[in-house]
Amino acid sequence: MNTTLDRLSPGETATVTALDVEGPQRRRLMDLGILPGTRIRAERSSPLGDPTAYLVRGSLLVLRRNHAGRIHVDRHQG
Amino acid sequence: MSPTPSPPTTSACGTCALNNAANLRRLGVDPSGHDLVVALAGNPNTGKSTVFNALTGLRQHVGNWAGKTVDRAEGGFEYHERRYKLVDLPGTYSLLSTSEDEDIARDFLVFGRPDVTTVVVDATRLERDLNLVLQILQITTRVVVAVNLVDEARRHGITVDFRHLSRELGVPAVGMAARRGTGIEDLLDAVERVALSPTSFGGRRLIHRNRRLERAVSHLAERVARHVPGVTNPRWVALRLLEGDATLERAVAEGRLRELVADPAELRSETVPEEPDA
Ligand SMILES: Nc1nc2c(ncn2[C@@H]2O[C@H](COP(=O)(O)OP(=O)(O)OP(=O)(O)O)[C@@H](O)[C@H]2O)c(=O)[nH]1
Ligand SMILES: [Mg+2]
Numbered sequence: 001m002n003t004t005l006d007r008l009s010p011g012e013t014a015t016v017t018a019l020d021v022e023g024p025q026r027r028r029l030m031d032l033g034i035l036p037g038t039r040i041r042a043e044r045s046s047p048l049g050d051p052t053a054y055l056v057r058g059s060l061l062v063l064r065r066n067h068a069g070r071i072h073v074d075r076h077q078g
Numbered sequence: 079m080s081p082t083p084s085p086p087t088t089s090a091c092g093t094c095a096l097n098n099a100a101n102l103r104r105l106g107v108d109p110s111g112h113d114l115v116v117a118l119a120g121n122p123n124t125g126k127s128t129v130f131n132a133l134t135g136l137r138q139h140v141g142n143w144a145g146k147t148v149d150r151a152e153g154g155f156e157y158h159e160r161r162y163k164l165v166d167l168p169g170t171y172s173l174l175s176t177s178e179d180e181d182i183a184r185d186f187l188v189f190g191r192p193d194v195t196t197v198v199v200d201a202t203r204l205e206r207d208l209n210l211v212l213q214i215l216q217i218t219t220r221v222v223v224a225v226n227l228v229d230e231a232r233r234h235g236i237t238v239d240f241r242h243l244s245r246e247l248g249v250p251a252v253g254m255a256a257r258r259g260t261g262i263e264d265l266l267d268a269v270e271r272v273a274l275s276p277t278s279f280g281g282r283r284l285i286h287r288n289r290r291l292e293r294a295v296s297h298l299a300e301r302v303a304r305h306v307p308g309v310t311n312p313r314w315v316a317l318r319l320l321e322g323d324a325t326l327e328r329a330v331a332e333g334r335l336r337e338l339v340a341d342p343a344e345l346r347s348e349t350v351p352e353e354p355d356a
Contacts, residue, residue, distance in 0.1 A: 031172035
């Protein structure tokens with residue numbers, strides 16, 4: 001199911017389909033290992049839900065909601 | 079900067095392989111009179127400082143969280159009676175999209191002209207870490223890939239095919255568990271091999287086949303080379319400028335790129351802080 005990364009609940013996994021970010025920030029996300037085809041799992045959120053930690057290629061990455069909201073993903077069926 | 083290495087004073091003997099560590103002399107903070115400069119690069123938390131300490135006998139802070147090393151540290155060691163200066167760098171995910179700490183690593187790797195760049199990668203996160211390896215191979219092929227934390231990988235049931243990895247990358251890849259001192263000898267031998275090799279290794283390069291881009295890069299690279307005498311990677315700089323790298327643009331506009339090539343420590347205090355992205 002198509003959605004954006006910020007909408008995953010902790011424990012849910014998804015596959016990245018597109019990055020709706022341009023320029024240096026797009027480059028940064030890709031350097032951190034987030035590109036189309038990458039599997040991501042939402043791990044846990046801070047108390048206010050922002051930022052959230054994600055498991056990407058074996059490491060934890062912390063993303064703010066405004067970044068996560070620009071990462072389009074295909075949510076895996078639980 | 080890097081004087082031509084003197085010919086080996088001890089011929090490597092077949093029987094002393096087991097005693098290789100005995101050929102290592104840790105020189106602590108004293109890299110004076112060194113023949114060769116070796117940089118330690120890698121993603122955050124892959125064990126660079128642990129390798130640094132094992133080789134120099136120093137005690138750089140080692141910590142189990144990313145970004146422990148925030149400035150570059152230097153030490154020395156002697157191997158087969160040749161003196162090396164070893165430079166421990168802050169962890170970096172990328173040479174292309176850098177945060178402030180990462181600029182220190184980038185500037186040294188791109189403009190510091192180390193004789194050998196050792197990229198320390200985490201055996202349990204190879205896929206992620208190879209991104210930086212490929213980026214570094216675009217600027218130099220005098221590279222050794224040190225696959226660290228093989229003890230941890232083994233616990234997770236991961237084994238790494240070093241020969242295959244080395245063939246794919248075109249540069250030596252060695253396995254190690256630096257915290258236990260395992261693999262130090264293999265690393266030293268690989269570093270020595272690359273350092274003393276008269277020809278460049280066939281490191282894997284990424285080629286872009288767009289004719290217009292290629293023309294633009296060549297044209298700009300020529301101008302960069304003229305503007306910054308001594309720059310070793312004019313094509314890389316040109317490509318970065320075309321991509322709109324703000325730090326490099328400023329460095330060129332303000333004439334600082336020249337200073338940086340003369341002394342890579344220069345840019346450090348002048349980089350503009352960026353908000354870390356993640
Ligand atoms: N199991 C295991 N742990 C290791 C090994 N090498 C380093 N470590 C541990 O990994 C953690 C990070 O080590 P550092 O040497 O600080 O890593 P670094 O690459 O210098 O980190 P930054 O400077 O933050 O980029 C420490 O807890 C080390 O004890 C190893 O071979 N095996
Ligand atoms: Mg360190």
